[in-house]
Amino acid sequence: MGGNGSVLVIGGTGGIGREVARHYHERGDDVIITGRDLERANEVASGIGTGVGTLAFDLSEPETIGEALSGVGAVSRLVLSSVSRDHNPIRNYTIADAVYGATMKLVGYTTTVHILIDRLGDDSSVVLFGGRAKDRPYPGSTTVTTVNGGVNSLIRTLAVELAPVRFNAIHPGIVGDSPFWENKPLDAVLQRTPTGRLVTMAEVVDATVFLLENRGVNGVNLAVDGGWMLL
Ligand SMILES: NC(=O)c1ccc[n+]([C@@H]2O[C@H](COP(=O)([O-])OP(=O)(O)OC[C@H]3O[C@@H](n4cnc5c(N)ncnc54)[C@H](OP(=O)(O)O)[C@@H]3O)[C@@H](O)[C@H]2O)c1
Numbered sequence: 239m240g241g242n243g244s245v246l247v248i249g250g251t252g253g254i255g256r257e258v259a260r261h262y263h264e265r266g267d268d269v270i271i272t273g274r275d276l277e278r279a280n281e282v283a284s285g286i287g288t289g290v291g292t293l294a295f296d297l298s299e300p301e302t303i304g305e306a307l308s309g310v311g312a313v314s315r316l317v318l319s320s321v322s323r324d325h326n327p328i329r330n331y332t333i334a335d336a337v338y339g340a341t342m343k344l345v346g347y348t349t350t351v352h353i354l355i356d357r358l359g360d361d362s363s364v365v366l367f368g369g370r371a372k373d374r375p376y377p378g379s380t381t382v383t384t385v386n387g388g389v390n391s392l393i394r395t396l397a398v399e400l401a402p403v404r405f406n407a408i409h410p411g412i413v414g415d416s417p418f419w420e421n422k423p424l425d426a427v428l429q430r431t432p433t434g435r436l437v438t439m440a441e442v443v444d445a446t447v448f449l450l451e452n453r454g455v456n457g458v459n460l461a462v463d464g465g466w467m468l469l
Contacts, residue, residue, distance in 0.1 A: 242359055243312030244268040248297070248350055249320030251275075251282045253416040254367070257443045258317050260286050270310065272320075297346025298322070298338050304353045313357045315450050318347045319367040323418070324381040331380075339381040344388045351396060363404040363450045366393055370411045370463050390459050397457040404456040406449040410442050411463025433464035 245262040249255040250271025263269045263286050270291035273279045283290035295306035297320050324339035326332055347366055358364075368389035375383045389407050396405040412419060412427045414436030424436060445462045449455055461467070 243314035243357070243362065244270055244291070244310070245315040245317070246270045246272075246310060246313050246354075247317045247319065248272050248347075249318065249367070251279050252319060252321070253418060254410070254413060254439050254442050254446075255317060255319035256282055256286065257439045258319070258446050259290065261443050261447060262315065263287050263290055267315075272306075297342040297350070300341065300345050300349040303346070303349050307350070307353050310354070310357065312359060313354055314359065314362050316351070316354065316358070316362070316364040317367075317446065317450070318350060318364070320346070321367070321369075325378040326381050327378045328380060336381045340385055340388075343385045344392065347389070348392065348396075351400070355400065358400070358403050360402050361453075363406070364396070365446050365449045366405070366407045368407050368409040368459070370409050370461060370466060372409060373467055393459065394457055404453070406455055406458045406460065408442065408446055408449060409459060409461045409463070410437060411461070411466040412436050413439055413442055415439055427466070430469045431464040431466050432468050435464060437462050437464050 245267045247255045247259045250259040251273030259269050259271045271279055271283055272293045274294055274296050276294035279292035279294055283292045293306055295302055322339045322342050324335045326335050366389050368386035371379050371382045372386035372390055393405040393407045412424060415438050442462055445460055449460060
């Protein structure tokens with residue numbers, strides 16, 4: 239079991255967040271998922287099973303997060319997995335897109351933790367989602383690369399300031415069976431992945447659960463990418 243309190247998955251309406259929520263629901267934990275739209279969150283929740291709680295708010299509007307989370311009680315496991323995918327080449331830099339992307343993960347994730355401080359117990363743990371774009375940029379990835387690089391550092395301050403709560407980050411490579419990549423050409427990624435296959439949502443969930451549950455793991459940035467950086 240996750241411990242005392244609920245398992246709160248911010249971005250639980252998305253591909254990987256939904257699978258993390260499903261894992262904890264199947265283990266009998268109280269699970270709450272969030273997205274931006276309550277109707278969609280309710281649909282996803284009923285697809286997971288009965289009794290999954292839902293909330294809707296936009297991480298890019300951090301001032302609204304406190305009110306949105308006001309009904310949430312103790313939280314034993316917090317997963318921050320929301321993302322906005324900002325394709326923003328420097329030569330055609332769109333400030334509004336960059337501000338949105340940077341705000342939602344870096345300020346939005348941090349504000350969520352800030353709001354929940356008194357609802358996290360000593361045994362609580364938190365996983366933030368970054369991504370391997372922090373190390374492997376591509377044209378247009380500046381916001382994604384720098385934001386995920388920020389997640390890499392953010393867990394360190396959180397783990398120090400809010401000890402003994404544990405904070406870890408997961409940095410997936412291309413998750414081949416996640417909805418975002420459906421029907422997109424991924425041969426180039428495969429060729430650079432030593433395992434010859436793309437990581438799966440199940441593998442990312444497994445690694446997330448490891449970070450959340452293993453009480454010795456704190457302040458760790460864990461890559462789950464089949465060795466993508468080795469080639
Ligand atoms: N999939 C991959 O291959 C991959 C690779 C590397 C890293 N990652 C990381 O893994 C995490 C999960 O990825 P995923 O592919 O599962 O994502 P996804 O399917 O695109 O889901 C994104 C989630 O974020 C929520 N969201 C989007 N904008 C938001 C906002 N402004 N405020 C609050 N919530 C918002 C979405 O909710 P609604 O749409 O319902 O509002 C949804 O729940 C992300 O942090 C991503 O960066 C994924």
